[in-house]
Amino acid sequence: MNFFLAVVAALGQIVLSFYGFWLIWRVLLPELPGPAAVEKRIAPYAGYFTDPFVRPVAEALHVPPRLVALLALIIVAIGSVSLDRLPQLAG
Numbered sequence: 001m002n003f004f005l006a007v008v009a010a011l012g013q014i015v016l017s018f019y020g021f022w023l024i025w026r027v028l029l030p031e032l033p034g035p036a037a038v039e040k041r042i043a044p045y046a047g048y049f050t051d052p053f054v055r056p057v058a059e060a061l062h063v064p065p066r067l068v069a070l071l072a073l074i075i076v077a078i079g080s081v082s083l084d085r086l087p088q089l090a091g
Contacts, residue, residue, distance in 0.1 A: 005087045012083040020076040023069055 054072065058065040 002087060009083045009086045013080060016076050016080045016083065020073060020080070023073050023076065 054065050054068050057072075058068040061068070
């Protein structure tokens with residue numbers, strides 16, 4: 001059973017890590033300060049709020065998409081830490 005929980009935790013870590021990277025790269029990075037010219041930015045191909053969850057949640061809650069993306073990143077971090085502790089809690 002511990003092996004199964006360790007595998008589930010590892011797979012969950014991979015998914016959450018990728019989603020956290022996605023949030024930073026595709027959603028938050030274009031909003032960070034930088035050169036005005038798109039070709040000189042670190043992420044010239046990053047779109048603005050291209051995450052499928054950010055815009056609908058922001059519209060439903062009537063808050064800026066940047067706030068939803070930051071909250072999603074915090075939730076991903078909490079989930080990642082929780083998954084890391086899952087095998088330890090199982091004993």
